[in-house]
Amino acid sequence: MTNLKGYMGRVLMVNLTSKTSEEFPWTDEDRKRTLGGKIMAADILLKHIRPGMKAFDEDNWIVVTTGPLTGCGCPNTSRFNISTVSPLTNIVTSSNCGGDFGLTLKRAGYDAVIFTGKSENPVTVHITQNEVSFEDAGELWGLTTGETQEKLAQYPGRLVIGPAGENKVLYACVFSNERTAGRGGVGAVFGDKKLKAVTAKGVKMPEIAEPEKLKKFNVKWTKLLQTHPLTGRQLPKLGSAGLVAPMQAHSILATKNFSAGRFDGFEKVSGEELAENHMVSNGACTGCVIRCARRCTVDGKVVKGPELETLGLFGPNILNDDIDLIIRWNYELDELGMDSISCAGSIAFAMELAEKGIHDFGVHFGETDNISQMFEDIAYRRGEGNDIADGSKRMSDKYGGKEFAINAKGMELAAYEPRHAVGQGLGYATANRGGCHLNAGYMVVVEGLGLDVNSLTPHGKAAIGIMFQNLMESISGAGSCMFTSYAVLPGFLIAKPNLILTKVILAAFPYVGPVVNLLSHFTKVPQINIPLLPHAIAVKLATGMKSNMAKFLTWGAYGWNAERMSNVILGQKAGADKLPKRLTDELQDPNNPKTKVPLEQMKKVFYRARGWKDGIPTWHRLKTLGIEIDKSLYDEAVAAAYKTEEA
Numbered sequence: 001m002t003n004l005k006g007y008m009g010r011v012l013m014v015n016l017t018s019k020t021s022e023e024f025p026w027t028d029e030d031r032k033r034t035l036g037g038k039i040m041a042a043d044i045l046l047k048h049i050r051p052g053m054k055a056f057d058e059d060n061w062i063v064v065t066t067g068p069l070t071g072c073g074c075p076n077t078s079r080f081n082i083s084t085v086s087p088l089t090n091i092v093t094s095s096n097c098g099g100d101f102g103l104t105l106k107r108a109g110y111d112a113v114i115f116t117g118k119s120e121n122p123v124t125v126h127i128t129q130n131e132v133s134f135e136d137a138g139e140l141w142g143l144t145t146g147e148t149q150e151k152l153a154q155y156p157g158r159l160v161i162g163p164a165g166e167n168k169v170l171y172a173c174v175f176s177n178e179r180t181a182g183r184g185g186v187g188a189v190f191g192d193k194k195l196k197a198v199t200a201k202g203v204k205m206p207e208i209a210e211p212e213k214l215k216k217f218n219v220k221w222t223k224l225l226q227t228h229p230l231t232g233r234q235l236p237k238l239g240s241a242g243l244v245a246p247m248q249a250h251s252i253l254a255t256k257n258f259s260a261g262r263f264d265g266f267e268k269v270s271g272e273e274l275a276e277n278h279m280v281s282n283g284a285c286t287g288c289v290i291r292c293a294r295r296c297t298v299d300g301k302v303v304k305g306p307e308l309e310t311l312g313l314f315g316p317n318i319l320n321d322d323i324d325l326i327i328r329w330n331y332e333l334d335e336l337g338m339d340s341i342s343c344a345g346s347i348a349f350a351m352e353l354a355e356k357g358i359h360d361f362g363v364h365f366g367e368t369d370n371i372s373q374m375f376e377d378i379a380y381r382r383g384e385g386n387d388i389a390d391g392s393k394r395m396s397d398k399y400g401g402k403e404f405a406i407n408a409k410g411m412e413l414a415a416y417e418p419r420h421a422v423g424q425g426l427g428y429a430t431a432n433r434g435g436c437h438l439n440a441g442y443m444v445v446v447e448g449l450g451l452d453v454n455s456l457t458p459h460g461k462a463a464i465g466i467m468f469q470n471l472m473e474s475i476s477g478a479g480s481c482m483f484t485s486y487a488v489l490p491g492f493l494i495a496k497p498n499l500i501l502t503k504v505i506l507a508a509f510p511y512v513g514p515v516v517n518l519l520s521h522f523t524k525v526p527q528i529n530i531p532l533l534p535h536a537i538a539v540k541l542a543t544g545m546k547s548n549m550a551k552f553l554t555w556g557a558y559g560w561n562a563e564r565m566s567n568v569i570l571g572q573k574a575g576a577d578k579l580p581k582r583l584t585d586e587l588q589d590p591n592n593p594k595t596k597v598p599l600e601q602m603k604k605v606f607y608r609a610r611g612w613k614d615g616i617p618t619w620h621r622l623k624t625l626g627i628e629i630d631k632s633l634y635d636e637a638v639a640a641a642y643k644t645e646e647a
Contacts, residue, residue, distance in 0.1 A: 002028050005209040006068035006543035007036075012110045014125055014132060016193050017058065017117030021132040024114055032545060033626060036067040037477035038094040039559030040112065041083035045092055046562045046629065049569055051637060055087035055185070056168070056192045062115040064159075064198075066102040067479020069535070071206050072542045073214070075222045076481040078103050078286040080176075086184040086433070087192075088170040088342065088391050089410040091567040093184025093433045096476055098285035099176020101200060104157025108202035119194040126155070129202035137196035141166060144335040145175040148197060155199035162337025164379040165191035169389040171342035171412075175334070178293075178304040179285060182339045184411065184433055209544035217541055221534045222289050229495045230450060230486040235292040236282060240308035241271030243449055247312070250448035250455065251420040251588065251595075254413070255316040256365060257348040258406045261417040261588055265321030269311050273323055279305060290483055298331045306330040306340075312415030313344035318351060319366040332372055336379040342391055345412030347374065349392040349405050350384075359399045361388065403581040408435035409572075418579075418597050419588035421447040423461035425597030427469070429577045430606060430615075432563045438482055441468035446509070450489055452497060453509045456594040462605035463513035470556025471533075477555060478535050488533060513605070558625050560610075561617045565629060569637040574614035577603060616641055 002009030013024040034040040041063040048061055062084045069077040080102025086093035105113060109129045122137035140148050145162040152158050158176060165172035165187030172187030173180045181187075190196075208214055226232045234242050244266055247253035251261035267273060274294060280302055283293035294305030306314075306326050310333075314326050333340050350361040361384040363374055377385025387395055392412055396405035406413050411434025418425030424447060427440025437444065443465050447455035475485050493502050533549055540547040579599055588595040607613065611621030616638055622629060 002031065004028055004031055004068075004543050004545060005207045006072055006539075007031060008106050008109050008111050008204065008206060010110050012113040012127065012132065014113060014115050015117045016115060016119040016123065016125075016195060019119075019123075019134045024112075026111075031068075034558065035474060035477040035539070035555045036111065037065050037079070037479055038081040038083055038096070039473060039477040039555055039562070041065045041081055041094060042092070042559050042562040042566065044114065045083060045085075046566045046569075046627070049085065049092075049566055051569055051571065051640065053085060053570060054090065055085045055189055057085075058118050059116060060085045060189065062186070062189055062193070062195075063112065064101075064105070064114075065112040066106055067477055068206075068543050069538055070102050070479035071106045072208060072538075073287075074218055074480070074538050074542070075225055075289045076285070076287060076484050077479045078288070079476065079479050079481055080105070081476065082174060082181045082186045084186055084189045085570065086186075086411075087168065087188045088185040089434045091409060091433070091570050091572055092563050093186065093411075094439075094563070095174070095181035095183050095186050096438075096482070097174070097176050097179050097181040098288075098481065099158075099179035100286055101157040101159050101176040101198070102479070103286060104200040104202065106206060107157075107204050108200045109204045113198075115193065115195060118192065122194045122196045124152070124197040124199065125195065127198065127200045129204055137194075140196050145337045146335050149175070149177070152197060152199055155201055157200035159198040161187045161190045161196060162335060162379070164188075164337040164389075166196075167379060167381050167389075168192055169338060169378060169381070170391050170394075171339040171346075173337050173339050175337060178334070180334070180339075183341065183436060185339075187337050206542075208542055210541045214538065214541040217534070217537060221538065224534065225289050225484065225487050228487040228491050230489070231290050231483060235290050235483060235486075238271035238275050239282065239292045239294050239305075241274050241294065241306070241311050243308050244270040244311060245272065246449055247416065252417045252424075252444065252448060252455075253316055254312055254415045254417045256319055257317060257352045257404060258413070258417055258582060259404070261420050263316030263319075263321075266316060268321040269315035269323045269326060271308075274305065274311070278323060278327060285481070288481065290481070292483060296327045298328050303331045304334065309415050310340040310344070313341060313348070317344060317348050317415065320368055322368060325368055325371070329371060329375070332375050336375060338375070338379060341414055342412040343375070343378065345406055346388045346392045346395065347371070349395060349401065350388055352404055353395070353399055353401055356401070358401060403585075406435075406580055406582070408579055409433075409576060411435045413437075416444045417588070418583055419595045421455045422458055422597050422602070423447055423455070423465055425579060425583060425599060426461055426602045426606060427465050429579050429599055429603070430465075432560065432567060438472060439469070441465045441472060442482070442485075443468060445486070445489070450486065451493055451506060451509070453506050456592075457510050458598045458602045460510035460513040462602050463609055464509070466606065466609055467553070469560060470553045473556035473559045474552040475535050477559060478539055480535050484535070554625070558627060561622060561625055562627050564612075564615075565617055565622065565627065565634075565637075568616055568641050569633065572615075572641065574616055574641045577615050614641075
């Protein structure tokens with residue numbers, strides 16, 4: 001139980017082997033140390049994982065966590081997180097989702113649920129405030145995500161996998177409603193455990209520390225989100241797809257397997273085209289006031305439309321300008337239960353292998369007739385689809401082409417071409433879960449997609465990137481949607497780019513690194529808060545905990561270092577923060593020597609500011625943050641990180 005508000009005070013542990021459940025110990029000190037969400041999951045996994053553990057081991061845990069703001073009435077806080085050892089990367093992955101499962105899990109009386117063991121046969125786990133029950137899922141096995149959720153429609157909160165998860169495609173997803181826990185192959189771990197579905201139902205609600213103050217604050221927070229130029233105008237009108245045009249303008253629209261940053265047919269797959277000619281309506285996650293989701297039709301059925309990553313990676317990145325096909329493909333991928341980012345990146349890599357005469361998978365740039373069939377082959381691991389189901393890194397291990405296999409740590413990159421956004425490139429390389437734009441700190445938002453800070457300079461990018469990584473870690477840990485972080489940026493910097501003040505601030509931005517480093521590196525900074533970070537204020541009003549800018553940075557740093565240390569224990573080598581040579585060695589613009597990612601230069605600053613050596617947290621840094629780990633395990637893992645494969 002808990003004396004804090006905002007939390008339900010219980011964590012459930014479900015053993016799929018024995019079909020039993022029990023309460024997992026989690027104290028208020030644990031809550032104060034980790035906040036919730038993916039930070040909580042990182043701490044739980046760090047205390048559990050051991051060297052050599054693999055994604056498909058019986059004792060690999062799936063940790064599903066909510067945040068303290070989940071279910072507390074704050075705007076855009078229906079998020080929940082799934083963390084586990086990833087089959088795609090062999091390190092920890094965390095995948096965030098906006099479906100209703102997090103809300104219903106808290107209503108059932110739990111802040112989190114941990115799954116361990118393996119079921120012999122397909123199973124559905126039902127969680128209520130009174131019991132945990134297990135139901136044979138044999139009749140559900142083989143169904144798509146949509147069909148499975150229809151069969152479970154009587155349950156308000158659902159997690160399900162599709163055929164891709166059942167067949168252990170390494171980038172299979174988990175779905176809740178139409179929203180996706182998309183990255184790192186969490187769906188494959190569900191499939192390996194024969195966990196077809198999980199439901200949650202209850203009527204409990206979290207208590208609020210200062211309910212009247214929180215209600216009033218939520219009104220102000222909602223107004224901020226609805227009047228900000230990004231969250232109040234661009235996202236509701238165009239969704240994340242509205243970024244296609246500015247990405248083209250700034251040469252960061254991944255094109256032809258990241259060989260270029262601009263695409264001649266970009267307007268045909270833009271947010272404007274989607275909104276004006278293909279969108280039925282916009283939609284939203286529960287409690288969302290931004291409403292960025294697109295609703296489109298496929299064969300007369302209204303379905304979730306594609307977001308920016310799907311439009312970019314199944315458009316310009318494979319030389320396709322047919323938006324109707326992308327809308328259909330997005331629906332097909334959702335039904336099969338696959339991550340569109342990794343799937344698209346793996347197909348683009350296969351296309352370039354064919355173009356270079358290395359291996360022909362039957363997919364080629366600019367040809368679209370057989371893409372839907374390839375989705376089926378991947379999901380069911382048939383023919384050439386079996387290799388593509390393992391992702392671009394393993395494909396390059398088998399066939400070659402590592403220099404243009406666009407991934408980091410085995411995870412395919414999002415749609416932002418980093419040679420014209422070098423801070424984003426640093427983020428891709430250092431992101432704990434691999435080539436993720438959000439775990440990277442989403443630096444591209446200040447390098448052209450929100451602010452217009454010099455995108456080619458390495459100055460300040462490490463320090464600012466760390467601050468963004470830590471803040472976004474805590475925003476996620478609180479249970480908030482990442483898009484709410486957009487409104488942290490002062491609106492006038494976006495709406496009025498020609499103001500002298502705007503120009504001065506943006507010009508100075510890369511040179512504030514030393515000040516930002518102090519905030520990011522030290523845990524005991526002045527106890528201040530700024531009105532631009534409403535999440536910290538909301539956490540204080542909801543839970544009663546001390547919460548401010550300094551605390552948010554500390555929570556984020558805790559999560560980042562705990563997750564990184566788990567990766568080292570799992571076998572991540574020193575110096576693993578890399579990008580393919582296409583992005584670090586080849587110029588995007590042959591006439592501009594700055595159009596490549598100066599990764600090694602930025603990494604030195606990044607590691608120093610993080611308190612890391614060669615990408616590994618120092619013992620001192622872990623102790624400073626209060627991260628508990630056995631010293632002998634730490635020493636063993638660090639020593640192994642420096643051993644070569646031959647040794």
